Amino acid sequence: GYKKSEVKIFEKEFKLINVFGGSWSLLAAINGGLASMVAICAGADSMEPWAGFTTGCVAGLVYCCWARCTLYFHIDDPVNAVAVHLGGGTWGVIAAILFLKDDRKAAIPDGGILYAWNRRAFLHFGIQWCGMASIFVGVALWCIVSFGTLRALGLLRVSADAEDDGLDFNNGEPAYPIDPALLAAVGRDDYDDMDEDEDEKGGNTEDDEVADFDDPAFI
Numbered sequence: 001g002y003k004k005s006e007v008k009i010f011e012k013e014f015k016l017i018n019v020f021g022g023s024w025s026l027l028a029a030i031n032g033g034l035a036s037m038v039a040i041c042a043g044a045d046s047m048e049p050w051a052g053f054t055t056g057c058v059a060g061l062v063y064c065c066w067a068r069c070t071l072y073f074h075i076d077d078p079v080n081a082v083a084v085h086l087g088g089g090t091w092g093v094i095a096a097i098l099f100l101k102d103d104r105k106a107a108i109p110d111g112g113i114l115y116a117w118n119r120r121a122f123l124h125f126g127i128q129w130c131g132m133a134s135i136f137v138g139v140a141l142w143c144i145v146s147f148g149t150l151r152a153l154g155l156l157r158v159s160a161d162a163e164d165d166g167l168d169f170n171n172g173e174p175a176y177p178i179d180p181a182l183l184a185a186v187g188r189d190d191y192d193d194m195d196e197d198e199d200e201k202g203g204n205t206e207d208d209e210v211a212d213f214d215d216p217a218f219i
Helices: 028-038 048-070 081-098 118-151 160-165 181-203
Strands: 003-009 011-018
Touching: 028 048, 028 081, 048 160, 081 118
Parallel strands: none
Antiparallel strands: 003 011
16 A cells, blocks of 8 residues: 655645655655666766666666665665665666667667667676676675674774764764754753762762753754
């Protein structure tokens, strides 16, 4: 089934139909656009405008599928970089040979599969897949070397406390926009809890420095 949701654009509300359920997400919409731009890179010099538009539209759907797959397999990817770059890039490499315009490439003068539908077009379709496989293997090898070295040195993961707090907050800059008033309120509640714990332990005195949550520097 599906349900309707509302989104406001330039102060005007529009009703959207969500085929897969869920709700409107600005971040997901931006990532879908990024996936479209990633996908068109492979065939930007060899496609007609309509083919580029089709490639971008399909890339948005591909992004949604990859994003759902990462969630299903519990892959830690909070910004959906895998769905944007791997998903969009994979589709782009395939689309480049599907929508290749004739007379754009000397090696394939008759065009890609949707133009020529001949042996040469399908041969280059297979070459595209071999190219993707080589990219996968190359990236996998470098990842094993890089991350394996970091793991051996004990630098692969941050501490458990840093994971719970969030790396953005540990580095002093939130990654997502948060209302400063809400952030201050959350910080004040956390501090009050800590203050109560210290009082119970007898470790808090009047001379202890108290954080000023209304200070803009804290926010």
